[in-house]
């Protein structure tokens with residue numbers, strides 16, 4: 408199929424402000440949005456800033472908003488759009504702008520640092536770790552995360568409320584908590600209590616927008632957030648569980 412010339416609007420600017428700029432760019436069959444950005448850099452806009460790395464949907468760098476939807480630029484085929492449609496490319500909205508399509512995602516790294524690390528029992532030496540295959544499989548889904556932060560960008564708790572950022576770790580770190588909670592050798596931290604008390608799990612009202620945008624199709628809400636919430640509720644409101652935890656913690 409012959410190349411076509413298509414209309415794009417790309418956000419250009421920095422932390423002091425910016426605007427959508429119109430471009431007409433050639434698109435070849437089979438191309439993705441990141442190809443178009445590279446063509447733009449090679450022609451009209453050599454100074455256009457965009458983060459990318461693998462072009463294979465695995466590094467999580469090329470997160471952007473395409474026609475308002477948080478997506479990976481390298482995994483969004485141009486064939487998704489009508490030929491006459493103007494494709495609008497903007498940076499992630501939830502994080503501070505550095506330049507053009509590049510945002511400062513350090514919020515996520517701060518939340519990662521705050522999450523207590525995997526901690527096995529002290530009397531277990533490296534090499535003595537044993538766990539069942541079933542336990543390995545349970546957390547595999549969460550290990551697929553490529554840290555694209557599309558879920559973090561989408562969740563309305565922080566997207567619309569800058570002031571919530573301090574108290575809310577976000578869906579990516581809820582799946583980390585769930586993964587460690589399911590790990591039979593992670594015995595030192597009460598992940599449910601931590602998620603509730605420090606990660607702001609209670610802010611999540613299960614809108615599932617995070618799950619919808621995850622390029623790895625991790626069932627963030629159903630398989631991580633809801634089970635964690637249920638277990639927090641069990642612990643707090645079930646008198647027997649409460650009594651048991653009091654007795655056995657002594």
Ligand code: SF4
Nearest residue numbers: 552553555556558621
């Ligand atoms: Fe990206 Fe999914 Fe990981 Fe969120 S959970 S950072 S959307 S891969």
Ligand code: F3S
Nearest residue numbers: 562611613614615617
């Ligand atoms: Fe946010 Fe996902 Fe909960 S979008 S509100 S973390 S279900």
Ligand code: FES
Nearest residue numbers: 461462467469481
């Ligand atoms: Fe690596 Fe898109 S460039 S995920």
